[in-house]
Amino acid sequence: MDAVTITDEPARGALRDTFGRTASDLRISLTDLCSLRCTYCMPAAGLDWLTKAQRLTDDEFVRLAAVFVDLGVTSIRLTGGEPLVHPTLSDLVYRLAALEPRPELSLTTNGVALDRHARKLADAGLERVNVSLDTLDRERFAQLTRRDRFDDVLGGIAAAADAGLFPLKVNSVLMRGSNLHEAPQLLTWALRHGHRLRFIEHMPLDADHTWSREDMVTAEEILDLLRHAGFALTPAPTRGNAPAEEFAVTAGPRHDEWATPVGSLGVIASVTRPFCRDCDRLRLTADGQLRSCLFAQDETDLRAPLRAGASDDELAELIRAAVAGKQAGHGIGAVDFVQPRRTMSAIGG
Template structure:
């Protein structure tokens, strides 16, 4: 009889299979819902994990049953050795086999990197695009780069990084009038559009729930133009999905605020400076960087993973009066 597969299980019985690794806190855009125009103080270079360090942590995690590694930021493609990072992580193997490696990106560097990333072992991409209007894109991101984002999406498609998922943060009075147009854009090209409820993760701590476009509002807009059929079997995926006009294309909504999916969460996050987080909204972290640099062995690193998850709460408690927004903004946590 073979040994059981090791599992990263928290005290609520959730088995963790998904590791999100932030490669950098830096970003080439300045999205209004994420950071101020002048940016935020960047993490000190000496605190950032080296490639060898982050690959070692990934190797330990894969040995503990992690089956998906998502590379995030900031903007992960700003890391100069991102192709090598992908290659090394994709070559790992554990008791459940090699991990699926994916990336979340603003796509600005994908025209040059999509093919090399695919060759290195990248399986798929999630691409942020909140609007199809050039002026609105420039106002939202404070950069006139819509053309580059669209070129990056096309490059990912040409390289075979499928399925291509497009993410938009729905914002009242900003882009909520484009919900239908964004879905048409995606469906016409064989992509999956996903709308994300705006979360309290901005650097300025200016999040206002009354300005957030809810899942119910997104679906109401979509049903004015499409027939939606719910896709069953969501599992631990963050997005609820619907077939558009009978399929095969789908649209998803990530309703972290109004319909949280914490009960099935299987994600754990590693920041670019080596801090392990059990939840996007956690106010505590486990310092893996210091352990690494003090000579910890793999068993000690594995124990740190388990200790981190032992303190994971059943939910993020955004609706609780005692909720406090994390000190780190999204760009410094990694999605």
């Protein structure tokens, strides 16, 4: 875990925590429902879904987002669950884009229904999209996601690029005994299409609690595998608040007919090289609970006060207090680490 210095100053100003970090990026999970059942994320039978009454309404999402923007949040990412199953997504994007000052708006999606929605979303004000894709093999896709939707995802990616949501980021989780060997193909494919691939380390947020530090594929292992396959990767000098370590890809495998491979690769090594010291993220769950970390054990309930008629100032105070309580680091690897009750899909990845 990175060392984090405790500052003398109490949390003050906009959304500063006691370690001197400022929260400016909000991830909103619109729903815990998902159209896929990725084996490393969710059981085949799904989870105990939230009821409609438990989930925030669009008016509630917009009201809370406005308070966060007032407090200095400059970017909002919509996620889930699967945000494209949210029936009024483009209308919600339009309303969020009208906030002052306008936040940057992006979406993380499995891409299954993106071909039908990309244009509407771009027109509504969406600026960027991250699509999750772990394999280029149709059969493996069906095994990994328990759904035969590979072609839909590829169609969704193409539609997003056509709609101007470009360059898009592609997120891949590599699992041993499954898709690990596909890392070079995934990178070649992404570079050829001008997409920005990011490999994400598997984190202990799975519903089945099968994650293990010994079994997970590490960033180092992925980089070794790619270099061994013939990629020349040069680390970018800085990464700021971005979770991904960026690498310039300056050459590809020699046997490839591919002439001038250029582009970049991101690696999100949340487990082995945590970036907690620079974390600027907050997460709002679909049922209105604010989390200052993916791995937090505590949540701040914003839904109950919101529904009880709290003013914007009262909501802002609750948000400030939650940020002030943000822990130094996620603590994976510590002897007392306990996996949070909610899974990745229920928090909003």
